Amino acid sequence: QDTIRVGITQNNVGVDSYQTTYEQAFIEAAEADPAVEAVVLDAGGDVARQIGQMRDLIQQDVDVIVIWPTNGQAVVPVVRQAHQAGIPVVVTNSQIAEAGFDFIASFSGPNNITQGQYSAQMMCEALNGEGQIVQISGQPGYTTAIERQKGFEDELAASCPGVEILETQPGDWNREKSQRVMENFLTKYDDIDGVYSGDDNMGVGALNAAKAAGRDGIAFIGATNFAVGYEAMGRGEYWGSVYQSPVEDAKNALATAKAVAQGEDVPFLNYFDTPKITQSNMDEFSKPVF
Amino acid sequence: MTKLDIQSGQAAPRLGVPDRDALRETLQKQGILIAFALFLVGFSLMSDRFASWDNVSTVFRQVSIIGTMALGVTVVVITGNLDLSVGSLLSFATVLVVDLHDQIGPAPAILVMFAATLLIGCVNGLLVGYGRLNSLIVTLGMLSAIQGLTLIYSGGQNVDIADQEGTWFAVFGRGFLLGLAVPTLIFLGLAVAFHVMLTRTSFGRRVFAVGGNPTASAFSGVRRARVVFSAYVLSAFTTACAAVILGSRVMGSQNNVGQGYELLVLSGVILGGASLLGGSGSIPKTVIGVLILGFIQNGLLLMGYPYYAQWLVTWVVIILAVWLDVASKRGAFFTRTS
Amino acid sequence: MSRVAHHTAEELADLKHRAPLLRLDGVTKTFPGVKALDDVSFDVRHGEVHALLGENGAGKSTLMKVLAGVHRANSGTIHLNGEPVEVNSPLEAKARGIVLVHQELSLAPELSVAENIFLGSLPTKRFGLVSWKRLNAAATHILDRLGVKFESYDRVGDLSIANQQMVEIARALVFTPKVVVFDEPTASLTDAEKVVLFDVIAGLKKEGTGIVYISHRMDEIFTLSDRITVLRDGQTRGTLNTRDTDEDGVTRLMIGRSLDKSARKAAPEPGPVALEVKGLSCGDLFRDISFSLRRGEVVGMYGLVGAGRTEIAETIFGLRAKDGGEIRIDGAPVDISGPPDAIRHGVALAPESRKEQGLVLGMNCRDNMSLSQLDAVSRGGWLDRGAEQAIYDEYAGRLSLKAPSWRTPVRNLSGGNQQKVVLGKWLGVKPRVLIVDEPTRGIDVGSKSEIHALIRRLAAEGIAVLVISSEMPEVLAVSDRILALYHGRLAREFAAADVTEDALVQAISGL
Amino acid sequence: MADTLASLRRYMVIPPIWLFLLACVAFFSVLTDDFLAPGNFTNILIQTSTIGIIALGMTVVMINGNIDLSVGAVVALAASLSVGLQDQLGTLPAVVVGLGSGVALGLLNGMIVWKTGVDAFIVTLGAMIGVRGLVFIYTGEQSFFAMDFAYSDFGMSTIAGLPTLAAIFLVFAAIMHWVMTATVHGRNAYAVGGNREAAEHAGVRVGRHMVINFMLVGFCAALAGVTLSTQMGASTPNLGRDYELWTITAVVLGGTKLAGGAGSILGTLGGVLTIGVLRNGMNLMQVPAFYVLVVMGVILIAVLFIDARVNRRGAGELRL
Ligand SMILES: Nc1ncnc2c1ncn2[C@@H]1O[C@H](COP(=O)(O)OP(=O)(O)OP(=O)(O)O)[C@@H](O)[C@H]1O
């Protein structure tokens, strides 16, 4: 047996650029590696479909399965099934529930909690430890949204008590929705010093609203630096974000999977680096492609 | 001839006080307006920001996208059909216009987008109008197909307008005219146009006739297929207009920006009293329906409830609003059905 | 269920002097803008057929709906067997033995005949299972009594209107009712079915059931009824013993004057041929039909239900594809593709089924009337409301339409007035060729003669008119010539001058 | 007896959608190798069972002239309760509570539709939003995970070679078919949907009848939520989004009229399986994700189109 068959079931390709770019990068990396053959599936955001795809991959007896969980809890039983069938599972991008840790070989991806913490630290810095902010979170019920919010809130409370979160509302990863939410915040609060949003897409929506209302002096902090966020940062309108490369994410996942399949020892939590990006250090990063 | 018990005297004149009746009739039909007013008062009492000019104009601006789409959908619903494809059509149109903006310039981008969107409207119209296919499934199929087309077109990537400050395209979503936001003006302007079309033109009359009784309209010489076809083209048209507002407002687009809008738009239309069975509906009430949706969201946000509590309140408010409407028409709060 | 004891003839005679079976007192009912019933009192005795008469919109159906619990009266009382009763729902009415055979069909199309007959009280086995055996046996029993040609398990949606009406009537016979109300039961029945219905009524009468019978057909009223109550404008104008009165007396009470039976003027010299049909055929619906209509002429088309008259009209109007033959208008052969095309060629068709084909029920009276001529009442797509109003005013007047206002949705009009809106809609078109299919179904005697006069007047204005009717008096009253159809073929053509009733009956029966 | 047979025969008519189902099966069997594998069929059955179970209840509600848009949210609520309460109550009681929540919400929807006379579309649209709110309040945005692996093992178990979930679906379909064709309640559904006034005048307790149907569809949605959560051994608050649209699509494909009065469980079964086969077949043919959406849409419309051609009435039909 010379080639390694890697099966991947992704969350929801096409719903945002990050996932799309991730998929392309994963396929490219797999094609570039003669030792790897990839079966690429997409769950379309539907847990039930993802479970079906996991079963299909188990049926096909691939050498290793990479899963980008549509939901961290719901996939645990099927991951356990794979484990029982002797197929190692690598979780990518967002973590599964703790109950499933026994059944996975490794996690490869960003640490969303840390990302939330980074954002909190940047917010603290931007406001000099003093001020009132609002938070626009991702789609309710999704792991990434929950983890980033948790990391942000906990860190802020712990290390920056002078900054108060006035209110949190979901922006559903949608720029227009977030723009609407921000417009309402602006009506409601005369004094907003900073905005934390679960990703830059929503952050730019919030920025749009603030610019339209002529409200200056608000520090915008996001996560998952998008091209629009990067550009706004270049214009000095956006304070900072967390740099997370889908290409890195994909490569990391594939490398972990390959290593697992070859029986190498890999760290259980194989985080890849997602550094802070701000107006002052943005030159060190290339503009995101999405 | 034996008369058993003929009543004596002339028949009393019939009770007919047309003016008062007409007034009562008009008032009775405005249950939804009353409901709307009640909510506005309620929200104003609970949040001092609510009744400000700033806030009201913000809400108008916010509902203008859904509202504009609802105008076309109202026409479709009056013909007795559904259009569930508008949500993904909005995504398609917005992605297209934003993406083309940087490639061929704003004016050509708008033109091409309108052409493509209207073309899809024509497909809907051909299938439901001339093909007489079930509109629910046709437009749901189209919802899926258009979503796929959008993703294929964009390759799944977000699209953005690079130069956001320098383009006149910004005026549609961000501009102001005479102190009013351009999106609001587009929405209300189109609403007036659609209202006039539905009430003052023979086309409008045909729309109501086809929805009210397709067979009888056909017997009367109304071309059902043509009317339904036109309704879908109009729906695509308003969606294209909404896409211009959306694209310009956000200066970018995700592939799924319109996801779920179909039901939101439809709720606005139905809140306004249009019947899914066709034959009834009105533009002013659709506008009110959409405004109710917009003000609920805005009002609840201003009051700062967590989002799921907002959903619960929305549940209650939607049903209460329509209940008030049907109860006022019926003249009783509860039905007599056993 | 206890059966009502049979009465001997003497007992029956005696009953008339007893307390009434059913008494309605001071019933008032208003709808928005209309006082449909104004202090109406009315009673029915055991074993009596009590006819209810009145113009369209007089309030007959409304009164019966109050009785059957469909409408709730503003005031008034109901006594059954001398006891005051409340009837707040159809269910309660049914429980008290009051059955209403509706003027408008009220059947569930997907269900079988048997299921429709026993709707609301399907016989069951254990676990709420339908007992098909008992259901079909019981239904067949009733259907046998009615002598119908369909089976208990046929789908109601597949039946003709007449047969659906028979199902509706069958419903009244399920239980031994105390009071049965028939609201224009014969409007869409053929003579054969009418005979059956009258037998049924006679049977009910013998059992002591009280019967209310509503109809606009005087001959039926005088054949069946014992007493007649006349309603006018929602008020009782009087109750008469049938044998003490005659048509003229009742009519005068009803419309305030005698009918002018000599409405028929001498036919003016007919003009050139407006419509010519040669060898027209369509599947097995009709074959080889040839006739012509001249301007200024009224031609009647007479035949039994199912003879294919409606289909011929629909084919001329472009609603069906012909598979043979030719249609000429003003001498030029035409190929009419559909109603818009027909209207363009000056052909108008007032269809037979007002609810399905004639009206948009939720739309107001005026808009319904102008729907057939939207192009004529609009300029460049803009509606001219003045022109619409003018049409409405003219034909509401000419047809003495009784509607609260032009804004009233036609749904809220009485059956006969709905029919008038259908007619107005097509008369207003001022066509070259006017086809009216069963124009006076459900229309009161007064308006009927007005409509006949109107048809004559339109002809005199130069229109060629084809009147399709199942009522011989109507055909005889309006036509210059009569076409008799039998089984999709033209059996004979008569000139009005030399037609006899017998010859006509023979012709349509294929003799 | 002959009468009974004759009257039953017309309820056993094979709805046209089955022909397309056969055509689809033939198509995919020819074009892919794996389609005909027995494991694949059970896969399709499991995958369609969720939408399928909801569709059974939806068929009844739609035949009687209403609609229920809240089923997707009820799926999430029932799944969350039956997984989330397992720790406190134990598995079986938790499932009972989950199913009960669906019935209770059905009761609520039904009572509102009955008493207020507000259109079912609006009532259940409100519920679709509001019930999702209940789910989020109860779960606090969290997904739940069944510690008891027996729960998810149940979802993967088989009875006599047939997956348990598929068996539940098929048995339930048989029961519902019987309810709709042989019981008074089922027959009344056609009467209420076909001519509500007539049914009311004939003494059918229309309001109560509708409430029962809403409770039924609520139960179906809850049952689907439970079976879905046994498949995952977990629940998520976003479970069941969009399910209402796909359920209604399957039901309408199966020949049930949106306006009520006509339809059948057999047809719905065909509609559900058709959608399932299409999805599965496209997966096997490895149609790229974006194209699946397009193909799915086009096929839905094509099915209707062919159906309209096949069922076109003869010369008796008017050219309207
Ligand atoms: N549901 C309703 N809403 C409003 N007005 C109504 C309604 N039903 C009847 N009416 C009005 O009540 C009056 C009496 O109508 P009704 O149907 O009782 O007449 P009718 O005597 O049965 O006439 P016809 O011989 O034409 O059947 C009419 O003016 C009609 O317009």
Ligand SMILES: Nc1ncnc2c1ncn2[C@@H]1O[C@H](COP(=O)(O)OP(=O)(O)OP(=O)(O)O)[C@@H](O)[C@H]1O
């Ligand atoms: N024996 C029958 N069984 C079922 N349906 C019938 C039967 N005869 C006629 N029909 C249907 O009844 C309707 C009326 O028949 P048709 O239009 O052919 O008759 P017509 O000559 O126009 O008579 P009328 O105008 O009195 O109805 C048609 O839709 C026809 O298909």
Ligand SMILES: [Mg+2]
């Ligand atoms: Mg009447």
Ligand SMILES: [Mg+2]
């Ligand atoms: Mg006829």
